[in-house]
Amino acid sequence: MIRVISYWKAILAGMAGAAAWELLARLLLLAGLPVYDIVRLLGSQIGGANPWLWWPAGMAMHAAVGALWAIFYAYFFWSVLARPPWLQGLAFSVGPALLSIFIVRPQLELMQAGNAPPTGYAALFGVASGWAIPASILLFHAVYGLVLGALYTKPVGAPAGKSRLPETRKATAPASSGKDEQGGDGLEFMFATGIECSYPTLDGGRWRVDEMAMCGHYRHWRRDLELVRALGIKYLRYGPPLHEIYRGPDLYDWSFMDEVAAEMRRLGIRPIIDFCHFGVPNWLENFQNPKVPEALAAYAGAFAERYPWVRFYTPVNEMYVCARLSALDGLWNEQCRDEKSFVKAVCNLARAAVLIMQAVRRHRPDAIFINNESSEYYQPCCPDDEIRRMADFENQRRFIPLDLLYARGVRDDVRDYLFDQGMPREDYAWFLAQEVPERTILGVDYYDWNEKVIDTDRVARSVGELFGWYVITTQYFRRYRRMVMHTETNYRDPRGGALWLWRQWHNVERIREAGVPVVGFTWYSLTDQIDWDNAIGRPIGNVSPVGLFDLNRDLRSVGLAYKQLIDMYDGKVPVEPDWGPFDGKPTLLPEPGDDK
């Protein structure tokens, strides 16, 4: 798939452009100017000379052609130029205008020609009758392009509050009672993938991007689940659409999830349920809202009660990334750009994660929590004290949400930063007083943009893989000493996906040999994703070709490579669960500063 487009928007925009063209043409013709009359030219093919016939016929044909060009624009031209939409439409119109001048108009006239057709290059290619007609063709196309460009915007996403779920049967009783077959302390190595499910809001909360809708999961969810099994994958990171299910306090619509859950059970898929993936329902507004933690915990409790067979949970996905992009970088949800908002978001997210774990355990005491975080690392570019200080602070900041979640005190200067930015001291004490459930796994996500260099201009820039998953995970493992899972990775260039997959896998193998208990590996996600090239900050519809399957649900190379990897290793990677803080002595590579 080239791009996800909005058909109805493109069709309406194209027809509106054709209508604007016709309006201008009629006015100019009424004024007696010699301009191009496409509607008459087209309509007279069917309606002859009778204006009551040729006008509607011609207008219908012209509107249809306008709609077709608009769909073409949506697929191939929209967002290619980093310019305002109306300017993109205007630039696009040049192509059809030239085709019209030199090819289409002369050919349409030939279709009406009698026994004495024109000859000569000028007549055959539309420039024999002076400049007025070609100039008017350019003008009309410009009007069409302007209208098309101005109207065709935001092809993906929907106004916040509008449901995108398919019509499903009415909510039924829970899919089934009874617990997962894999109870107790047993754990096998988890080869996993995920359904991309981010759902933040943009534009001050007015527009919601929903990756499940944009990637076609609501339409193809049965096929998606079948594809998971077709690759031999049993574990699926799955984020039920919180904003669609959680309609208000104590108000849930489980209809979609009931069907999905039943199908998962039928196929033997073990879901790793993700309660909050970069967004909250409209009625909860955003992550600045202090009611978010309790509300999410209530939702998690209701979920665990309804689906008691589910054992694996991710309370909140990538808390650091969520807080950073929502409250510090101004991209999603509250779209704030200040430290106070960041700290508030971090506190709410971490508190939500703690309360969610408690709520789930009330219904499923042996639940396993996979707390995943995007592994980040900041490298100072040069021996500049300020740049080194910035890198050091960022390398501490990345740990804050997990530190709070795992009741681990942050560094003194970071604690002072939290207090300075408005975190109440009693809240900090509350985090440190929490009892962390034993059955937690540290999820470490890794992409090739996670490592950044703080450059001479003091801006953090992604430099690709600098030290790799092994080294960065070592830092996280040393800090939290929990069992680890590689919870997300993918690669933006599909030609390099298979090698990236194997590189990540060899990192997992190597770190396991060093004694770190890695219990799972994930290629994220099952299908390509939408607009992650701009961190889903703008609803454009660009495809990020990172999936095991593309959005047509056709296999990508990395999908086949993952299947071959699983076939090779499934059942051959022993896991000995060691819950709680790990007390083994891994033989990891030394960290800089270890000798101090």
Place this chain on the structure above:
Amino acid sequence: MNPWPLHGRDPEPLQRPRLAGALAAAAAALPAAALVWWTGAAAPPAAAIHLSALSLVLLSIAGLIIAGGLYGAVFLRAANDRRGGWLFGLGWGFLSWAVGPITLCQWFLVRPVATGHAAAILLAAHLLWGLLLGILFPFVQSRIELSIEKAPSPRQQGLDRREKGGKARDHDMRGPQRVEQDR
């Protein structure tokens, strides 16, 4: 700038878009050729280039098969798009009409190759062919794609590609000495 072809390329590991394009084009060419043949629209252009109508139709089918293979080569993975394929094909049909044999013949002969209804039917036949090509492509693709068992190892392909690229870079950087060493 966002280079759109990135999203549509890379048909590996199972797809064979060029072959699928040629086969779908062959199937799509039959109704289009029938339309041109039965309406007599083939006669004027055939006369213009001194061929029989039948020869022109057969020649056109061959040309359309090549154009279909080219369609697969240009769109690659994106040609398999179930939602947009009809439009890509229709656009390809329009393009083949606008800058294909009709326009080229007109250019070389400095006179039209068809007028009146014949010209209109030639346009309609190209659009019909393109539309059918786009619609049929995914169905043909699904019949001829490689099975997972027979597909080459993407890991091996990636390593080969890397090695090839590495050798090219080594050659660029170190000059012919490196090639001598390889021998």
